Amino acid sequence: MEFKRTNMCGELRSQDIGKSVVLMGWVGKKRNLGSLVFIDLRDKTGITQIVVREEDKDNYKKAREISQEYVIEVKGSVRERESKNSEIPTGDIEIVADKINILDSANTPPIYIKDDDDVSENLKLKYRYLDMRKPSVQKNLKLRSDIIRTAREYMYEHGFTEVETPFLTKPTPEGARDYVVPSRINEGKFYALPQSPQLLKQILMIGSLDRYFQVVKCFRDEDLRANRQPEFTQLDLEMSFANQDDVIEMNEGLIKELFDKYTDYDLELPIARMDYKEAMDSYGSDKPDLRYGYKIQNVSEIFKDSDFKVFSDNTLEGRSVRAINFKNLADKYSRKQLDKLTDFVKDYGLKGLSYIKYQEEIQSSIKKFLTDDILEKLKEALNLEDNDLVLIGADKDKTVLEGMGALRRKVAKDNDLYEKEYALCWVVNFPMFEYSEEEGRYVSQHHPFTMPNEEDIDLLLTEPGKVRTQAYDIVINGDEMGGGSVRINNSDxxxxxxxxxxxxxxxxxxxxxxxxxxxxxxxxxHAGLAYGLDRLIMLFAKTENIKDVIAFPKTQSATCPLSEAPSPIDDRALNELSIKLDKE
Structure with a gap:
């Protein structure tokens, strides 16, 4: 480099006209107009137009050589642009080049460096160093950095100590498979990469750290989806001499600060709390999306004496009949579309789905069973009005609620029923245990160190299925953004x-x-909470794909096209670890 950079490419404005500047960056685009060459010079802050004149022989020759993604430095003066570009912040000015130096040439890129490139995800990840030159990726990575900085500063201001916990730790059951690391020194033994620092952060409280936090990598060997990666980042925290209210109040302050800084939404505190049972009964999910209504209603009583045996038998056998009234959507769904919804809920274990189109002439898959009495009771219970679409399922509570909850989310998304941009709540009073048919015993719904509600402690050994806990999740727009609990601090x-x-x-x-x-x-x-930081950043970045907010994400098959990880290791390395592969 011949010169010292004076400005970034996205910084200069009209008030800088007349200044002598030095810019460095990548060539985004070049236009050759004969006597003039225009170059769009790009760095992480944006684009500035460079003008090279034909009479400037040396620079004109270099400009003719330059191609897309060359790295160059430009010394020149800022002048007012004749043809202004209102679509970019620097669109009122341009740089007349006095000196151009080529710092590095570039091959023709295998992908376009633009946001609407329409390139396969696998190709984007293979050439991630090119993909991340795009403004959208730059913006998301900058947002991630800003949010983490804000969170760190908030924690420091509130008396938290940042402590790094180890990556090589002991395998412990946390609900998913561990990534394991063989130990060469301790033959036949393995470390596990942490699914969370749960036990270690509790030990920090025993060690009198009082308030701990860290931004920490965690690892889970599980099937991936749009908002899940094998390695992910948590904002993890723990507080001594604190109860549930203390943790919630502390974190509401942080959430409020994030919303104030990174959205235009005026978040009001305190954030509403919802009982787990209410969340499941009304929304079919422990992470209810409250941006729209359409609650699930229990209509078992209405159908208990019905001639429609599917409903009446389910009611008599202790199961339930649940309905959702989708207001004013009856004319939006054909029979074929309703059949597709039936196929959709089958993926959640529901055997079928009944519908009622409440119009001048009732249309229904169970029309012959709809007596005047049943219709009148449904009208009152569901607030039926003209053109309403009622969808009904029946099964054991867990199955029908999960199925109807998924149906609620799908219909809302398909028809853009969202009434709010953001909706937040705390879900509290989670069950302590759930019964595992596979293991033939109760297992922890969160982890076994969660404090039960005091009034339920006597039920631990007699009716464990009824024990509730001092656990809490923060739910935003139907996603669990974080969760935690009060911990057990008594050995007995x-x-x-x-x-x-x-x-x-x-x-x-x-x-x-x-x-x-x-x-x-x-x-x-003591009590604590951990945020899924990647998901939280997705919320503020307004994306539904976790890969958009991670610098080097992995594919759905947990591979990295860029580095080609995971990859085989040679026999020598395997022998050092005392590992023999079964190649059959």
């Missing part, structure tokens, strides 16, 4: 929970021995 109560989980002494020692030992040396009441 922790042992009682392990007994309810039917864990043997050997299980407890092998899985949690070091932590159980730590609990015996004076543990403060």
């Amino acid at each position: 109560l922790q042992e009682k929970v392990f007994e309810a989980l039917n864990l043997t002494e050997e299980d407890i020692k092998n899985k949690f021995g070091f932590f159980i030992e730590a609990l015996k040396y004076g543990t403060p009441p």
Whole structure:
């Protein structure tokens, strides 16, 4: 480089006219008009137009050589642009080049460096270093940096200490498969990459750190989807001598600050809280999307004596009949489209879906079973009006609620029924356990260190399915953005929970021995929360794909097209680890 850079490419404005500047960046576009060559010079801040005149022989020759994505430096003067471009911030000015130096040439890029390139995702990830030159990717990565900085500053201001916990740790059950790392020094033994720093952050509280946080990588070997990656980032925090209200209040302040800085939305505090049972009964999900209405209604009583055996039998056998009234949508759905919705809910275990189009002439898949009495009761219960579409499912509660909840989300998305840009709530009072048919026992819904509600402690060994916890999730626009709980800080109560989980002494020692030992040396009441930071950034970036907010994401098959990871290792390395592959 011959000169020192004075400005970034997106900085200069009309007030800079007359200045001598040095810019450096990539050639986004070049236009040769004969006596003039125009170059769009690009860096992470934006684009500035460079003008090279034919009479400037040396620079004109270099400009003719330059192609897309060449890296160059330009010394020149800022002047007012004759043909202004209102679509870019620098559109009122241009740089008349006095000196151009080519810092590096470039091959023709295999993908276009523009946001609407229509290139396959796999190709974008293979050439991620080119893809990230696009303004949209630059914007998202800058937003990610800003949000993390804001969160860090908030935590420091509120007395938190940032502590890094190790990546090589002990395998512990956290609900998903671990990524394991073989130990060469300790033959036949393995580390696990952390699914979360859960036990270690609790140990930090035992160690009297009082308030801890970190921005931490976590790893889960599970099937991927649009908002899930094998490695993801958490904003993790824990507070001593704190209860549920303390944690929620602290985090509402952080959420408010993020909304104030990165949206135009005026978030009002406190954020509403919703009981887990209400979330499931009314929305079919423990992460309810409250941007629209269309609650699930229990209509079992209305159909309990119906001649339609599918509904009446489900009611008599302890299952339920649930309905959603989609207002003014009856004329939007043909029979073929309703059949597609039926196929959709079958993926969630529902065997079928009935419909009623409440119009001047009732249309329904169960019309012959709709007596005047049933219709009148439905009209009152569901507030039926002309052109309403009622969709009804029946099964055991868990199945019908999950199916109808998924149906609610799909119909809302397909018809753009959103009434609000943002809707937030805390979901509280989660069940402590859920029964695993596979294991033949109760398992923790969150983790076994979650404090049960005080009034439910006596039910731990007698009716574990009824025990609720001091757990809480922050839900925004139907996504769980973070979750946490008050932790157990009493050894006797922790042992009682392990007994309810039917864990043997050997299980407890092998899985949690070091932590159980730590609990015996004076543990403060403590509580915490962890945000899925990638999902939170997706919210503010207004994207539905987690790959858009991560610098080097992996594909749905957990591979990296750029680095070609994962890849085989040679026999020598395997032998050093005492590992033999079964190649059959």
